[in-house]
Amino acid sequence: MKSLVNTAGLNEDQKMVREAVLEILEATLPKEEIRRIDEVKEFPLAAYQALAESGFLGLFFEEQYGGAGASYKDLTNFMETLGYHYAGIGQAVMITTIYAGGHVSKFGSEELKARIIPGIIDGTIKMALAMSEPGTGSDVAGLKTKAVKQDGGYVLNGTKVWISGAHMADYLVVIAKTDPTAERHQGLSTFLVDAKSLGVSINPLSMLGRRTTHANEVVFEDVFVPEENRIGEEGKTxxxxxxxxxxxxxxxxxxxxxxxxxxxxxxxxxxxxxxxxxxxxxxxxxxxxxxxxxxxxxxxxxxxxxxxxxxxxxxxxxxxxxxxxxxxxxxxxxxxxxxxxxxxxxxxxxxxxxxxxxxxxxxxxxxxxxxxxxxxxxxxxxxxx
Structure with missing residues (x-):
């Protein structure tokens, strides 16, 4: 049947983006494929890579790093279109570009941005945000994961849970406590952690829905993170x-x-x-x-x-x-x-x-x-x- 979505208020470029995105998704992620990957809990990789190859992941990032510097309305149009086709592909894109990639683009050093953002845009780097913990879901300020400073970097220890997309991530953006004596909302820092680092364990969880970007438990045991991989100032997260x-x-x-x-x-x-x-x-x-x-x-x-x-x-x-x-x-x-x-x-x-x-x-x-x-x-x- 004819789409019920009213596109009034969108400019011609935004309407073209909508049409192009839907064309890509209908080719790479038809209904029967959505049913299959939901059943087997498989990431929508083909559709994700097709969106990246067409430049759509660049909407989220500044032009100097290869992005398009899109407006919030442009981004809303794009994300709404993804959700219209299949919520799981919207979630897949959001995990890397907004949840995790947003920390790099907004608060990372110039070196870190230049190293990571082009890979996010072309689809070669996928990320996940490791914030929630077994005892601190909504209470982010009470998290227990620790990052202890040592020569050249930090050592991470702790457990994160409900981490969507971690099983597919090349890098994890991890929120940890760097000052255990600080007040609740202080002493938190953010780190970019290579998901393949020694001491990182990622364990998939069986969830009711969103099976294609399913949640994971992530455990850090004496994981070393170089100081240049800290995102933003120490203690200012x-x-x-x-x-x-x-x-x-x-x-x-x-x-x-x-x-x-x-x-x-x-x-x-x-x-x-x-x-x-x-x-x-x-x-x-x-x-x-x-x-x-x-x-x-x-x-x-x-x-x-x-x-x-x-x-x-x-x-x-x-x-x-x-x-x-x-x-x-x-x-x-x-x-x-x-x-x-x-x-x-x-x-x-x-x-x-x-x-x-x-x-x-x-x-x-x-x-x-x-x-x-x-x-x-x-x-x-x-x-x-």
Missing amino acids: WKNLMKGLAMERLGLAAISAGNCYRITEDAAEYAQQRIQFDQPISKFQVIQHKLVDMWIMAEQARQATYRVAELLDAGDAAIEETSVAKIIATENNFKVSDIGLQVFGGSGYAMEYDMQMYFRDSRVGPIGGGTNEIQKNILAKRMGL
């Missing part, structure tokens, strides 16, 4: 983490918004084909209203997300709007998949249909990237509560 949150949450919202449309279209197409009581179920008002509710939620997610992009492009910090967009888009993504599963009925619960995958994949949205409860804590503070 908390401030840098806060600066990077807008793009991370914008990316999550954009992927979720795009995915809302895909789910709605699939449900509408099924409803038009499914015959009950001698007519398509799409003729029943109760089903029509469900589909309209899904479309409304997709539009809500999209509008909240693009509002953030416009504010960021205008130089606004968009703190409240970013948290609002993340909440709306990720929660709507799950609600849309839940309604879609109901529209499919018994077929929605069957593994041979994609709706169960949408349902599984969307559930992590309100949890990852700063839980939606944490987003509400941020908003409560902004309200002066």
Whole structure:
């Protein structure tokens, strides 16, 4: 059926990017391939490399390192398009370019940027952000991984968990405590760690959804990191983490918004084909209203997300709007998949249909990237509560 995504407000270049990205993904990651890699928990490597070879990963980075220096709206359009085709490819791109690569591009030395960013752009370097720990998920300031300074670098010890994409990473961006005596939000530093370094162990975890970029446990045992691989100033990571949150949450919202449309279209197409009581179920008002509710939620997610992009492009910090967009888009993504599963009925619960995958994949949205409860804590503070 015709796409329900309204591209009004996008300029001609952005519409061309959308068309080109979808053409690449339809060729390298068709529906049957998505089902296969979800089943076997395989990274969408062919699609990822095709996007890199076409230059799309350069959107995230400055021109001096081979990037395109794209606007936030350009990035939102790109990430929404990925999420529309398949949330897993959006996640795969985001892990390297935003979660991990963002630390290098924003806070790395010139030498580090020149060494790493071109490889991210051409797809030869994949990365992952190792931040969460078994006892500190939302409580990042309480992390226990330590980096002890020694001649020429640091020695890392600790365990990270829920680290998406670590099994595919060439490098890990690791947040560690360099000053154990510092207050909670102080004494944190960021390091670029070669994933093949002696003492690094990466253990895949079995998760409900997002199987193609699945989570991992990462253990560091006396891992040496050269001093030139420290990202930013020692002990100043908390401030840098806060600066990077807008793009991370914008990316999550954009992927979720795009995915809302895909789910709605699939449900509408099924409803038009499914015959009950001698007519398509799409003729029943109760089903029509469900589909309209899904479309409304997709539009809500999209509008909240693009509002953030416009504010960021205008130089606004968009703190409240970013948290609002993340909440709306990720929660709507799950609600849309839940309604879609109901529209499919018994077929929605069957593994041979994609709706169960949408349902599984969307559930992590309100949890990852700063839980939606944490987003509400941020908003409560902004309200002066």
